[in-house]
Amino acid sequence: MNRFEYIRPATIAEAVAAAAAPGAAYLAGGTNLIDLLKGGIVRPERVVDVTRLPGLDAIETLADGSVRIGALVRNADLAHDPDFAHRFPAVVEALLSGASAQLRNAATVGGNLLQRTRCAYFYDVASACNKRTPGAGCAARGGDTRLAAVLGWSEHCIATHPSDFCVPLVALDAVVEIVGTAGSRDVPLESLHRLPGDTPARESVLEPGELIVAVRLPADAASFAAHARYLKLRERTSYAFAVVSAAAALRIEHGAIVAARIALGSVAPKPWRAHAAEAVLTGAHPDRAAFRRAAEAALADATPSGDNGFRIELSRRVVARALARAAAGTPARLPALPASPFAPAPGGLHA
């Protein structure tokens, strides 16, 4: 870790002013930033600890029925809020499928959105990486590409965004509230992350110093609660990043789908909303054939970025299965191992 100045601002205005300086980084739960500092992958001159800023740790229902989650709400606290879980079960399932108890206790809502990729070459400072050092090249191309992106990638960067939490959030039209030196603004989560293009180092639309202060779910998002699931395929089901994941939410009336929401995780540089797949389902009967058609539509633009074509078909199957689970209905109680494709038998030993 390099040496840096550590600042603990008392107000949002102070935080934004302190972080607008070049070489500054916000510190929230630290579960990603401190790891990156240790590896020398980021070397800030100044770290601005926002964890003690007042007023950013509430979960509130606003007058218009939308729900506002403060950026400092811990992932575990959000997942264990009974009212939130009741309204947004797929979001909770995604949260509880991520990381470990220790990390969910520390990780914040804002930090989760802005966590960096897990591309191994990004983490290895001896490898060329356009994200770390613009113009250096990309060691992942032609390297181990198994878990690299199949949607939205460019020849300059094939890394994925690894968040679970973001996947149902983007499906449910979450909006991010941002405060910067020039005032505050709202950005749909779908537009928060940028595609790599030829500037993969610019990962989000945030300007220097801009702070995420909250995430809002519109009132309408809760109308999917009866049919909303998250499904996450992992190499170690108890605790690992996704190989592929999907959030599926349906509104079903008189046996037909009246609205569908679908997003994919860990297959693209950002949480990936599948609008075309949603359109396929509107008005359809919730059956396997419809889910397969939706899955085809969701991956219609996918192309392998290396030796990872298998994840395209895997993604289709995960989408179709997440839809089937959503159609079957949100369970009253989440399974002991959330979002797992393997439903452990009751009383089974190996959770």
Add this chain to the structure above:
Amino acid sequence: MSKHHVTTTINGEETEFLCETQETLLDVLRNTLNLTGSKEGCASGDCGACSVIADGTLVCSCLMLGVEAEGKTITTVEGIADGETLHPVQRQFLEHAALQCGFCTPGFIVATKALLDANPDPTEEEARYWLAGNLCRCTGYDKIIRAVMDAAAEMRGEARAA
């Protein structure tokens, strides 16, 4: 840059230390305060060997800066026993021989205490899920889970499970 002066409560005692900004809480515990029970397994949040309880929640001390401990209440594995009397979780780990090399054990003890404080009557699946962030390369976990379930039963005042 000068060192930061941090005031905190560790294992019930008010503790002050000086640290560099780039030192983690785990560095401070082990190198400055000589509390070497917390271990550094991975230094990246994967293994849980560095688990401590900070203001009532279980966290990885390898992913927290020393300066962040200002004003917080920290419990490390050294603070789990009551003087010379082992905590039921510690005793059950011994009873079940739920360790081989022992490197993961402090993290498991702290994580188990945090689990049972929050949920005194977990199912086995719940216990396994909660402890997924603690890796053990030796035991195969089975003895650990038995120790956890028996510690839970003991703390609830029930006879130990079969």
